Amino acid sequence: MMKNVLLIGVGLIGGSIALSIKKENDVMIFGYDVYTESSETAKKLGVIDEVVRNVEEKAATADLIIIATPVEETLKVMDRLASISPAIEALVMDVGSTKNSIMSKAEDLAAKGLRFIGGHPMAGSHKTGVESAKAHLLENAFYFLTPNSITSEKDVDEAKDWLKGTRAKFLVSEPDEHDFLTGIVSHFPHLVASSLVRITKNHAVDKPLIQQLAAGGFRDITRIASSSPKMWSDIVSQNKSHLLDLLHEWKKEMDEVIRFVENGDQTELFHYFDSAKSFRDSLPVRSKGAIHPFSDLYVDILDRIGALSHITALLAQSKINIINLSILEVREGLNAVLRLSFQDDNDRDQAQYILQNEDYLTHITL
Known part of the structure; x- marks a missing residue:
């Protein structure tokens, strides 16, 4: 049976979670954002299925609600959801970077029937916006879940089940911790x-x-x-x-x-x-920690016409996207003059393999 998911805040993190949920579940995802163009873009990209104008109306029929907004806005959204009568039955989760204030309000709203589990996926990207959303963005990243004092184990398991498509590593903790x-x-x-x-x-x-x-x-x-x-x-x-x-x-x-x-x-x-x-x-080298790691590749190139375009062309042919490129004036021990930044380590490692096959000297800092 198809279920309904309401995404409030259609950006990079919210969009990536939506894609991971769609990958594993038979769902309709409805998206609301104060910037309507973000919702429209998300629909065109297939991140959401329908743009929502009335949050309260759609929340009343949702099975899951994800609040993917800044913390201050999340607190306001929680009040809006708690004001709906009769009380909504959906499990509600957020993605905020701090949890104390959100979970304090969740304790107050629990008396009004709001089932809320705090969440914080500790991953991101050097790009922002729903255009950069990816179903695998949170893969192997730590994902905090912060239940409140009356949250049942069943609710925690339900949250993990909804989020299983992220392939994240779940950590359950107290908000203050x-x-x-x-x-x-x-x-x-x-x-x-x-x-x-x-x-x-x-x-x-x-x-x-x-x-x-x-x-x-x-x-x-x-x-x-x-x-x-x-x-x-x-x-x-x-x-x-x-x-x-x-x-x-x-x-x-x-x-x-x-x-x-x-x-x-x-x-x-x-x-x-x-x-x-x-x-x-x-410290672990390949793990995703609290600060999103930079997937950089350093390349030694000669200062001559066409050297830079040759490298970018090689990577473009393999459909590897460079998200940033800089020429280093100060090397400080690096056997390189060009730094290429990629969306993730997979793109970086593939780029290194391609360039090394073309006899370029490359280096990755750990």
């Missing part, structure tokens, strides 16, 4: 990266050479600072408590680093760098 974990491995690094860029920007006013030199490794280690300012200001506001604790902890860490540098003790400095290197090297 989720917010701490994502805070330390995702939200906090974004703050640090932005602060490094700000310090560099301040010095670049008087020393213009900084901008040229920062085109190398510095630009790489701060790439996450190029993420959406609106999204990250919302995330930081929502996870304020954990991030303040982490920032105070970081201040203490920096005081310790200052002491190491002031003392000039080679042994202390060695242990500081060695400890960081050992832990970093122990």
Whole structure:
């Protein structure tokens, strides 16, 4: 029997989840977005089956509702759903990056009959919008599920069953634990990266050479600072408590680093760098973590006419999409001058195979 799914927020993540559900289930997917053109585009691409204008009307007949909007908007949508009478029977899930505020509201709305399970698929893309949605976007990514205090095991199993087409790795946790974990491995690094860029920007006013030199490794280690300012200001506001604790902890860490540098003790400095290197090297290489990894391939090419177009033509012939291309002015130890960025590791590895067969020297950083 065909079931109805209502997708509220038709973008990259919502669209990818919709495609994964369609792959495994006999469903009709209805899409609503404040930007009507996003819904129209999703229908043309086959991501959704029908564009919705009235959320309340369609929610009343839905079997599953996915809220794929920013956290602040999700809270408003939850209130709209809870106001429907009689109470909707659908299982409701969200995809927000923070969970405390959402699950606090879910506790309140449970008394009104709203079955809600918080969710956070920890994957994304360097592109945005429903045009970039893929059924396999979340494959092997961690997918948090945060039930509320009255959620049954049956509801959790139902959520996993709906989402089985994502091929994600499900983690069930308390909302606060989720917010701490994502805070330390995702939200906090974004703050640090932005602060490094700000310090560099301040010095670049008087020393213009900084901008040229920062085109190398510095630009790489701060790439996450190029993420959406609106999204990250919302995330930081929502996870304020954990991030303040982490920032105070970081201040203490920096005081310790200052002491190491002031003392000039080679042994202390060695242990500081060695400890960081050992832990970093122990992290999984091929896993999808909290921060979406960059699928980059470095290629050594000669500075001559047609060199760049030859590479792009080779990849285009194999239908491999390059999502970004940059020529490195500062190499810093890399035997390469060209960096190609791809949607995922599969495209990158295929590109490397093709280019190596054409005798190009290539390199992947881990």
